[in-house]
Amino acid sequence: MSFTSQNGGRGGRGSDFGNLPDEFRRIIETIQDNLHFILFGIGALLLLITIFSSFYTVQPSEEAVIIRFGKYQETNPPGLHFKLPFGIDDAIKVKTKLVFQEEFGFRSSDHSGDETSYEKGNFDKESQMLTGDLNVADVEWIVQYQISDPRKFLFAAQDPKQNIRDVSEAIMRRVVGDRTVNEILTTGRVAIATEAHRLTQEVLDKYDLGIRVVTIKLQDVNPPELVKPSFNEVNAAKQEQEQAINMAESAYNKVIPEARGKAEETLSEAEGYATAIVNRSKGDAERFHLTLQEYRREPDVTRKRLYLETMEELFGRFKKLTIVDDKIKGVLPLFGNKLLESKPQEVTEK
């Protein structure tokens, strides 16, 4: 058998299966010949194992928990450390600086390597929750946490990650359950995350799992898929409402300033008319007063003169003036008979 040669450290000879006792004797002889070599080899191997199993490196993001015969000894920071070999001491490295993330209602695809043991695709069950006004909201969120105490993290609970998930779901529902669907969808996001963070930490502290919640952040918060269109309709209605009001207001702004301007125009016109009429009457009155004073000195002459001057002006500019004498019969004026009957006095005709 070929492994013999390896043990002896020499090249093996061709094996002869037909002569077993001889073969055995030869093996024993070989072992006896090389006994010190074999012992040396075993010793070296033991030494190597001892050396390798008695020191370990802790990476910068880790801390190491040392267990001796199953019992916790100490927690060591990053660096090179020694321990008792041969499984007497065991070093468990825990990534205490790393921030872990749990996702609820969705799974980011680049974490496909993570051991999330949930059915793929539909996480509605995780994210759908009842609100305080008994509506349904679809809330997605993340929890980021760090291992603050590796000893507790390792030994306090059988499945700390599952505990974090369970608690976070229960707390998120409790927080959402105390709010109206409107608050959850609009103004409540930050308050919900803050309260969930506080309460989750509180419960995890009660379990004493050695976990510190770094942050809880709400992701997409939506009404359920089926209800979404009607929520959008409300938003559309708000727009329509604003539009209707804006339209009416713009119509108002178009009409009223113009009307104000026109009103001022009317007023100014009236004022103009008033000034004019008063001035005219004052003028007339002054004129009358002045003429009257002169007239009173010589009334008869002035009357005559004014009369004659007027007639002169009038008759002077008329287009046609016909003079009729009653005593002359049979003369037909150009105008026809009916004019002949007219009284011999000043008559205006057109």
Next chain:
Amino acid sequence: MKQLNPAHVIAGAIFFILTVAAVLSAAYIVPEGRQAIITQFGRPVGDPVTSAGLYAKLPFIQDVQLVDKRIKTWDGYPNQIPTRDKKYIIVDTTARWRIHDALKFIQTVQNERGAKARLDAILDAVVRDTISNHNLVEAVRNTNAILDYIQERAVEAQKKVASGSILVAEEEEITGEIEKIQTGREALSGLIAKKAAEELQAFGITVIDVQLRRIAYESSVEKKVYDRMISERKRIAEKIRSIGKGEQAKIQGKTSRDLQRIDSEAYRKAQLTKGKAEAESISIYAKSLSQDRKFFEFTRTLDAYKKSMKDDTQFILSTDSSFLNLFNKGT
């Protein structure tokens, strides 16, 4: 080399093997997070070993049974439960528990599988009892804070409306009354945990807490809830729209009102101004002309002639007229 008696060699070998086996059988390790019970021919001996480390027992005749002492998770099967107000919901609970009395635990349920069966039976029953003894809201809400919130919003909205600052649509629409709760979600899970803990005490199990992880409407109810949410949203949308139309009409009315007011006020003021002026004019004329009525009549008539008779007038003048007096008679 001295020749060895083969019998001695064999005896020595057996002794050595027995010694090693005894040592290995006498030593045992209790890891962190575990506890150990020592049994002798199946009968427990002494107190359970609860802290981790290397321990010794009698070899061969004593056995070690390790029992977990960490916090364990129980994940309930989502149950369909009617609440006291006859609403069908699916309740998914989880619990955290630990083995506090390893001996009792071993004796009564033997192992974790046995424990799970008891936990399933007891917790399911307790959850069912508790949920169906309470209204739905007790399991959904934790406090009555939502009532304060709604009231606050209502007051705020009223203030805004009263002060006339924009606000037309910004109102919270809540369907129906928000019931007051007596117990609340946290107390309810506390109640469940307490009852379950009492019953599980006998199995050496402590229940740390029970969490109502998920509460959801049963699928047929869910549809109705969605329908209600949709109709509620539609109603809000309609209300918002109609408030918009109302506002629009209000503004249109205001437009027409302001327009007519402005127009008529202008008319009235104009007429007033004109009237005052005319009155003044009349008084001026009256005062002035009343000095000599005859002269006024005379001059005004002459003026009227001048103004009223146009250049293209055709005029027939009788020789009898006073104007032609001289013309007729001579001097």
